[in-house]
Amino acid sequence: MTDLSTPPSQPDPAQQARPEAVPLWPLEQIVADLRAERMKWRSAQQRRIEPGARELPSTDVLREIVAAFRGALFPLRLGPADLRPSSEDYYVGHTLDAALHRLLEQVRLALRYEHRTLGSPSPDVEQQAIAIVHDFAASLPRVRALLDSDVEAAFYGDPAAGSVDEVLLCYPGVVALIHHRLAHELYRRGARLLARIVAEIAHSQTGIDIHPGAQIGSAFFIDHGTGVVIGETAVIGNRVRLYQAVTLGAKRFPTDETGALQKGLPRHPHVEDDVVIYAGATILGNITIGKGSTIGGNVWLTRSVPAGSHVTQASSHQECPES
Known part of the structure; x- marks a missing residue:
């Protein structure tokens, strides 16, 4: 006789046969298609891939290396929180030694990459990197x-x-300059790819875009800084001050007979000592801003000005009809 007071037992879900999992997306096909696109790109760029070897320097590693250099340069302010003056030299020596060895490996990678992509004869990369x-x-x-x-x-x-x-x-302009001063030393010694990566780390962090090729004198101050752009061939003297959204850029880009851009030509401003450039000013071309000049906010300037000039929006429009 059936006991009607006891409900029928329910089947254990864990014991039920599970249907075969259905993929939510065609992963294998996507992987294959991405591989095909990579191969297409590498073939078009005539890339030679060395099996088992890393091709490019690492942005993450360079970010760590720059952080180490910042600590070594300013150990009690940008170094570890528990650092004390009694162990300052030990920390600086240990940190520099480790960071320089890591940098050496990144320089090796960059030099090998450049020699492969440029197709130039490979020199002694090891000795070049060490130098x-x-x-x-x-x-x-x-x-x-x-x-x-x-x-x-x-x-x-x-x-x-x-x-x-x-x-x-606290100042983003100083963060950008720490990166730039380090990047410029790499750039002028031939490690240009690494220098660009170091510069872009600062750009992403501060909104200040300084090409590592720019030559910048002492006592340089970028106030606020967001939106500042300084081009590769810009030359900036001593005791120069810029405010936010200033551009030291190129007016035009010369091309060769094939229409390709000519690289490396001077195309950015030369700003002499003791110049102040206020927010939003745009200064373009291989022109000279004379010593002690003041360039007002939102000025658009494409001509050289002599020492001691005071350029405002009104005077720039009056004297520069092409702008």
């Missing part, structure tokens, strides 16, 4: 002195700055 890193390391005391002058320029040039430590810890 680059050796000279870069020797430049670090001079880089520190330049950065000290930049920090002081920001402190004395900004009434809102409470201390030089506040400037170093």
